[in-house]
Amino acid sequence: MSTPISNQYVHDLDRQHVFHSWSTQGALNPLVVAGGEGCTLWDYDGKRYLDFSSQLVNTNIGHQHPKVIAAIQEQAASLVTIAPATANLMRGEAAKRILARAPTGFSKVFFTNAGADANENAMRMARLYTGRDKILSAYRSYHGSTGAAIVATGDPRRVPNEYARGHVHFFNPYLYRSEFNAANEEEECARALQHLRRVIECEGPGAIAAILLESIPGTAGILVPPKGYMQGVRKLADEFGILLILDEVMAGFGRTGSWLALEHFDVMPDLIVFAKGVNSGYVPAGGVMISKPICEHFDTNFFPGGLTYSGHPLAMAAIVATLDAMSEEGMVENARDIGAQVLGPGLKKLAERYPMIGEARGVGLFWALEFVSDMQKKTPMPAPVMQEMKAALTARGLLSFVVENRIHVVPPCIVSAAQVNEALAIFDEVFALFAPRFG
Missing domain, CATH: 3.40.640.10 (Type I PLP-dependent aspartate aminotransferase-like (Major domain))
Known part of the structure; x- marks a missing residue:
């Protein structure tokens, strides 16, 4: 009888046998992914994630394009x-x-x-x-x-x-x-x-x-x-x-x-x-x-x-x-238009709302939010805080690309305005939790 596939089984299999890049191996707790379509991924329990990392900023056409x-x-x-x-x-x-x-x-x-x-x-x-x-x-x-x-x-x-x-x-x-x-x-x-x-x-x-x-x-x-x-x-x-x-x-x-x-x-x-x-x-x-x-x-x-x-x-x-x-399918034009009309303005509004966002910068669907613990000194937000923020986003179903004191906002080029607004709302919710500590 074969072992039923579950999040736990896949996680344990990975930790027993897979050596990961850029990592201290004993501290890893990788996200389990079972499948995907478009801008969405899901695990074996059916939990769905909106992918605003494009994995390593590479799935420009989204997942599983037919x-x-x-x-x-x-x-x-x-x-x-x-x-x-x-x-x-x-x-x-x-x-x-x-x-x-x-x-x-x-x-x-x-x-x-x-x-x-x-x-x-x-x-x-x-x-x-x-x-x-x-x-x-x-x-x-x-x-x-x-x-x-x-x-x-x-x-x-x-x-x-x-x-x-x-x-x-x-x-x-x-x-x-x-x-x-x-x-x-x-x-x-x-x-x-x-x-x-x-x-x-x-x-x-x-x-x-x-x-x-x-x-x-x-x-x-x-x-x-x-x-x-x-x-x-x-x-x-x-x-x-x-x-x-x-x-x-x-x-x-x-x-x-x-x-x-x-x-x-x-x-x-x-x-x-x-x-x-x-x-x-x-x-x-x-x-x-x-x-x-x-x-x-x-x-x-x-x-x-x-x-x-x-x-x-x-x-x-x-x-x-x-x-x-x-x-x-006009994906390049979509990246241009959604970036200029929805994503870019939305991220800039978040930067205006939260002083801990030192700068929002980018073009098309290639954006970064740079976080600081002191706006005047531009002190980079500590790494543990950024990891807390990433975990909070993931828990709410939003996959983010975090590097040092930045969140890189890089959805697939097929992303819709509705999906961008969904992500912006999750960002807003999570940033509101952290803002009192760094406002």
């Missing part, structure tokens, strides 16, 4: 796997659709398994193309947890993992906690660009292969760059012969209300890294969009890189179906 599930099933029935050296229909169709959303001048796609190895290969291409070694990236960034990607990452998780060479960090703009004593966005932009110029000069321009930036830093706090910053970085890169790599892993494919976040800034990079939203993580996939000059370089120069599952047929079928569904 067209994508059908495409994966159809591909599995015809060809479940094939080596990357072959020509495969779905691989070509996926690349064609991705490049259709890229800026003019991008020629090919190198497929990887996720965002981290996509960043690894973008940095590899930059070093090989330029003949230089150093990679400049921001302290407020996250680029993945593999060898070079975690060292390119700026947040403290890189410190116990610093085994890769040639990485230098700089401060990107963040007016709320300005490193440059700026009073407004114009000052923050100008001073951040001057800081970057000095880092380039001091590190030796002839030694720097690329500047690696998230178009909008996600895990670091959803830090929308001030007007003119991205164009300024591009000008610095051009001045010193440095490549510009834009990491669109979290911000790309509808999340900000545009196909790619870089569209908000009128900037042309040399390489674009993607993953997550390209197929909502239904089958792991990532990649690098490669501009024409770099493609031409490797027409006559060997590229020393590859992955067994590069362009895996199931992942490619999921990409094709995802991008088609997003286009046919």
Whole structure:
């Protein structure tokens, strides 16, 4: 007789046998999930959750989209796997659709398994193309947890993992906690660009292969760059012969209300890294969009890189179906409109109501609420309080994405105005419980 499946059974099975990422294993109490549809998940007891985390900000089309599930099933029935050296229909169709959303001048796609190895290969291409070694990236960034990607990452998780060479960090703009004593966005932009110029000069321009930036830093706090910053970085890169790599892993494919976040800034990079939203993580996939000059370089120069599952047929079928569904169903436009008309204004009202919310910032369906225990000093809300808040939200059926002293509000791109208003009401209820302690 088989064991009945229950929340307790699945929880116990996990704790006995599964080793989790970014965790002290003995302190874990993972949420049990049995199934999902759209913006909703549920457990084996039937408790339902409104997913405003998009898991790890990747299920842009929501859970179990029928067209994508059908495409994966159809591909599995015809060809479940094939080596990357072959020509495969779905691989070509996926690349064609991705490049259709890229800026003019991008020629090919190198497929990887996720965002981290996509960043690894973008940095590899930059070093090989330029003949230089150093990679400049921001302290407020996250680029993945593999060898070079975690060292390119700026947040403290890189410190116990610093085994890769040639990485230098700089401060990107963040007016709320300005490193440059700026009073407004114009000052923050100008001073951040001057800081970057000095880092380039001091590190030796002839030694720097690329500047690696998230178009909008996600895990670091959803830090929308001030007007003119991205164009300024591009000008610095051009001045010193440095490549510009834009990491669109979290911000790309509808999340900000545009196909790619870089569209908000009128900037042309040399390489674009993607993953997550390209197929909502239904089958792991990532990649690098490669501009024409770099493609031409490797027409006559060997590229020393590859992955067994590069362009895996199931992942490619999921990409094709995802991008088609997003286009046919207007998901990018929905993210733009719901963000501008419902979610953004709603979060800003909460920030006005509760002084413990130091700032609400974002674009499209890519928002963060930054919490402080002292509004004047901008003291970050203590981690235990943030975990209490997360638990209170979960208990009320709202899944949140909490990082340090922030709640990142990142629902799927299919979210409705009614679902946003439901979430805003839950946020309001929970924040009211905490406000007397930090008002």
